[in-house]
Amino acid sequence: MPPRPSSGELWGMHLMPPSILVDCLLPNGMILTLECLREATLITVKHELFKEARKYPLYHLLQEESSYIFVSVTQEAEREEFYDETRRLCDLRLFQAFLKVIEPVGNREEKILNREIGFAIGMPICEFELVKDSEVQDFRRNILNVCKEAVDLRDSNGPHSRALYVYPPNVESSAELPRHIYNKLDKGNVNLGIYVRTGIYHGGEQLCDNVNTQRVPCSNPRWNEWLNYDMYIPDIPRAARLCLSICSVKGRKGAKEEHCPLAWGNINLFDYTHTLVAGKMALNLWPVPHGLEDLLNPIGVTGSNPNKETPCLELEFDHFSCPVKFPDMTTIEDHSNRLARDNPVTDSDNDQLRQVCNRDPLSEITEQEKDFLWRHRHDCVNMPEILPKILLAVKWNSRDESVCACFSFQMYCLLKDWPAIKPEQAMELLDCNFPDPMIREFAVKCLEKYLTDDKLSQYLIQLVQVLKYEQYLDNPLARFLLKKALTNQRIGHFFFWHLKSEMHNKTVSQRFGLLLESYCRACGMYLKHLSRQVEAMEKLINLTDLLKQEKKDEAQKRPLWLNWENPDMMSELLFQNNEIIFKNGDDLRQDMLTLQIIRIMENIWQNQGLDLRMLPYGCLSIGDCVGLIEVVRNSHTIMQIQCKGGLKGALQFNSHTLHQWLKDKNKGEMYDQAIDLFTRSCAGYCVATFILGIGDRHNSNIMVKDDGQLFHIDFGHFLDHKKKKFGYKRERVPFVLTQDFLIVISKGTQECTKTREFERFQEMCYKAYLAIRQHANLFINLFSMMLGSGMPELQSFDDIAYIRKTLALDKSEQEALDYFMKQMNDAHHGGWTTKMDWIFHTIRQHAMN
Template sequence: MEEYSFAKSTDVDISVHVRIASLDGPYDPPPLSTLLQRPDLRFIGSNTSPYSDLYVTVQLWADSKPWTVPVQTAYKSFKNARVWNEWLELPISISTLPQSSQLAITVWDVSPTGGPGAKGHAIPFGGTTIPVFDKDGVLQRGQQRCCIYRHKEADPYSSSTTPSSPPPKRSRTPTGRLAGQVPTADEVELERLETLFKKHEVGEIPRVDWLDQMVFRAVEKKRQEVEASAKLALKASRSLKGKHSTREGVAEQDGGDGSDDHGSKHTLIVEFQRFDFPIVYTDFEYSPTPISFMPQQSMAGGNVNLKPPPEVQFGPGINGVENGLEGDDVNAPPLIRIYDPEVGQKDNPAESKHRRLVRSHRTGVLDRDLKPNAKIRDELNTIMSYGPTQELKGEEVDLVWKFRHHLTKDKRALTKFVKSVNWQDLNESRQAVQILPKWTEIDVDDALELLGPTLDNPAVRAYAVDRLRESDDDELLLYLLQLVQALKFEKISSDDSTQDSSLAKFLISRATKNLVLGNYLHWYLMVECDDRSPDQSKDHQKLFAKVEYDFMSELMQVPDGPERRKILLRQGELITVLSKISKDVRFSREDRPRKAQRLKKMLADPKNELTSFDPPLPLPLDPSVSVVSVYPEDAMVFKSSLFPLLINFKTTEGKKYPVIFKTGDDLRQDQLVIQIISLMDRLLQKENLDLRLTPYRILATSPTAGVVQFIPSISLAAAWAKHKGSILAYLRTNNPDATAELGVRSAAMDTYVKSCAGYCVITYLLGVGDRHLDNLLLTPDGHFFHIDFGYLLGRDPKPFAPAMKLCREMIEGMGGPSSRLFTKTFKQYCQTAFTTLRKQSNLILNLFALMVDANIQDIKLEPDKAVLKVRERFALGVSEEEAIRGFEAVVSESVGSVGAVVIDRIHDLMQGLRA
């Protein structure tokens, strides 16, 4: 098929225009005998002059209903022809036209005495009705010849009696000759010209204005001659047969109306708008009918007038009759799908009715004195022990609501109470808000749960923010990453202010008072503003931009605000320069040594302004450290596909601060893992358990770049190869002590065992994957730590990977699987760390819940299951003894895992092939 281009009518937002061109037809005054019988006809304008003053009205109708008011042509005095050439604009857009639209066009004459159909002194000269869309649903365009029905006003109804192109009762040629009669040569030529005119109208024949006018006049003269000859031939034929038409005689007496047999003598030339493409009618696609949650009226009592059952109609987007059965049986009975308004309702109507009866507000005063008995108290204690992800059952919800006043003394009960409130009920929500100030002060983990995506009540979120105000800046910094993501769940107005958000106001207020908080808040917001991926909505980008703007505005109001804002701008310039250098080094077609030389040269180039920072600049990665320059000669390019850069900054104290700068990689997932590790380290230290963790700093500066703190260390693979397959030999070389156990200084060995235990537990709980000897690092003083958190929440690119990375190389550094350090000390540290963190599981789960909408690689894959995967590792569904036994089984399986050994050997082989 040939290519066919068209436009949809719903996309054409232009008013309907029609041009009234001219009225063609002979001047047939009534005979004198008719004027003697009806003297009123002599005063009609068209009977007194062949070019009397006429005007035209146009009105749009559809489905027998008027859609616009009528519009009319301006007054015009005719001299030689009835020509208006006037465009009329109807007050309706093409995009809103129904397919049944038609124009009712009436030509009005003047009569001082009135007459049939008169409106004041105006009587209809004739009318016609033309559809706006043709039979194929295409918008009419170009010139149209409309048959005028004399002495009739346009009939705009669906079955119009004044169609512009009426179907003939007997088939006639364009000249009026009956079908079956042999056409003359002039008639054949006239039909050919009519076909050419249609091609000319649609642009298939080029336009030449001066030549077109000459041709039009000649053809019109030819048409009149042919029509006159055909009329004489028709009269002669009728006179021979003696069959004069009674209607025709009456028509002549009335002024020559020949419209009854569809052979009207008058034709109105109108013109529609022209477009480059055909305009095809298309209907609007309406969304499905919304589900109604209004309670049904009671039918109880009195005489009820039962109405007949409603007529079944197909809902929006539902197929009517189709062969929906499986298989190829074409004779299968059709399936009819009926729209069910109850589908999609969140609440069970019976349960909703039960809840309204149980929570009758008339008993609200009595609830204050209710005290649970022993059995109910045990049930409430069980409910209070639920984790943040566990849903409450219907009877549990009612129980919490019933004893809400009693539960105000239990800080754990607030989150359960909030879940039991029907926030759509105004009276119930008002009672809930009034009881919030009476509650015992809640913990931070419960406050974070109230800021999650499941609750949007402003009063409850403001209450949670008030609890966060009591946290110091160091504690708030641990949750800042999640609190920035919680802004997505705030009700922030569409204007340029965040005053409606209690959380946004709180973060801005605290960030303006603290340099470190302000630094990280700025960079967290900037990364979200720069995220142009499909997973980040434009509304969220605007939201973070508003918060950043308000933060900058508030910062300018504090005494040192202008200077701090200048620091943030200078940090942005530094990151921009480093990003450019990193991309130039990365995409240069050179080997790694030459890339390193290029890097050193660019760092030393004065144009990049990296040789001196005046005044000293706080690092974006760690604003507590101010730097004055870089060491170009110490720069290095790592062996990796993205070629990360190692850059050493010079601090104000004269020390080196090494960082790794990467482009082409999203570091937000690594940033999240390091933040959780820092939080867990603090939670463990609160319980006097210091596992010597190394939560180095990571800052994503954009969705594709970031800075990482460099910790001088060596991978287990390199240490194992350098010291002939012995990690213990590496520790003994760097920390020799002949008197100590295993020949390693006791402090270094203690650090090694503790850090191994800590990272084994934490990486297991977070489900960190892709663990091999190259991303397990060890410092000379015994600090063991993990890097490269590209796989999280149980994802792993390698099959049969163990749940915990505890390889034989790590155990060999403790003296082997039978040594005291491994069997007692290491396992004891693991068990203590697991139970300690399990007690704080609610806080960790709530932090992950706030990240469900963050554009984190492994969370966005299954955002609804991210929290559940972490919860599964904590084994919250069983008792503490059972959880400990399950964890010990994981440790035992990891020690004897053959898959881990195979994975490490395959990884070493692949690294060798790459080298």
């Protein structure tokens, strides 16, 4: 790993002394000991060293000091050459205080660049060079052309285009048990064995029956058997993959056997040159992810685990007299044209097609409907948005001419003439259900045609995640994102951090690391800014790790509240300080996703003329359970406000405390503005938290600004994964709408539900709910694209089905509105249960403090 920056520690010890003794070995064989300040830069040390060397023999053998650099061994046990002589001694993390002076060999600029890139992405570039995989090396070579095109485009119009890149306009829009243990397990009646389960899949679709090896004892995991599949080689689709897992089977006499996956792996049956896999190979397997319900993981990554200490399967595929290649497009077109047939379409057929087209992505399509869609596929060109449904009708494992042969070949030809679809629809074709490279290429072409930079920034989290579903390293989506990142610095900034934040994940570290290397090589001077950002984050990680060691109580979980001074002279017109919360130990990916969805909801409402004044504050995950959160100025939690109302307010006996606080903060005309702002934002968050199933809504994670704007924080539970007590859900209302909020909305009236203000609030909620329901497919697709992220509360399509439920997609619009009205009625009538939860939360917080 590249050296991590130091916060002033000496060789692993904190609180480095002001000065240290450093032994220096010169090229003439002399060893000199210098007393150096801990803050001394390498150029200062070198200057002092050569000044001292003049007093010793053999000085005449030395060249100019500028001809040399320092080299040493770091705490990671790696030899490092220090080309950047502005670095301080305290930041080098040396194993011992020893520096050797050498003449640099090779291209100095290239070595400096490689070191900076390695430091920025968290992986030495030399690791890529050591990978003996032709796909990796071909990708590194070919992707440079993509970078060059993007850089040429970025610099095509001189200073103007470079200014647009830096400042893009922001337009609103031992396997065998010991015998003494074995004999104690139910008197030795437990039978343990392992076997390999295999299957051929296309995305998540099983193409033929799964095949298992024979069971063998754990002490001798050898199978030495050939497995045959009920599938002909000509029927294998291009994106097919062989999925494998080592499984254990445990059983007691007279009891049902228990099967459990131990490790898994996937192999593309066609490699990146479109050649069918053949011969022997070794596949290092991956650990089983949390929440995996099946024995196989077909939507997991393909390829071998780079960690060679993991379980390894030795495989052998059939050899043929010559390589078997997937047909090229010319062969596909010739074959498909001979088989194409036309079916006349009637008005009732058109109605049925539109009815299927209007279904949400999670609704089931019957086999009869799939056959119907396929028969009328050519007529659907005038209904381009139906494409995902037609693709689900393709029988990827069949080329039997008696059933309208060569489904996949004909689909490829159909895609050539298919009109481009909207970006929000095209993104559905990038999730795990559509692994075929030509389908994904079509989707990327639609994005290239219609997706603006603002929209790309909005959906960037998902587009980075679906890179995990790409079959090969070099793919159209990776090229598209890389070009965009290199022509818009704002996109490039978040593209870098979304990739960097997952470099600890070994399943994608190679894929993401190669993309990061390509971006860093082409982003120019911005690489130095990224390196500074990485260095700052690493120092904060070091600091928080030290604090955790020092504090063993609840305080160690608290984040750092940082106040950054803005050096810009114009900052006096805005804010002179920026406040950021740094968290080390919490997974912020779920917060980041929820805030993104709320931001998209707000855009939809604004486009429909509904201003609900949401506040999706900034949140960025930058690593494994590490991230940054924007501090919202002049804001207070509901609990803080209630506690200002004395004991009655803190214990929820006085529901007027929040209204009185707002009234004190906003005098005169500002009072009406504050009530309006509170009403709008409360309506928006009621709808958003209900649809997303946001849980753990206590009075410490709902906040109000001085001007009346309400917003929610801390989205650790969503999609109805709410906290439970003794097996029961602690929150018994669909969303938070307490008497405190209703009194503010009705301007202090006790009978708040009978006021005109409350009716206006209800109307806002109804309009907001129906507006989001009209865009249900977009939100389902956005969550589906995140299934590969590994978030604990987003593991399967069953989790996403909760959005189908809250949006009532199986009902008519009026029925859905009636359903939401009932939920709203339950919310404000059950508000007393929320207040009970708040009482216990407040008591607990006071006891902890």
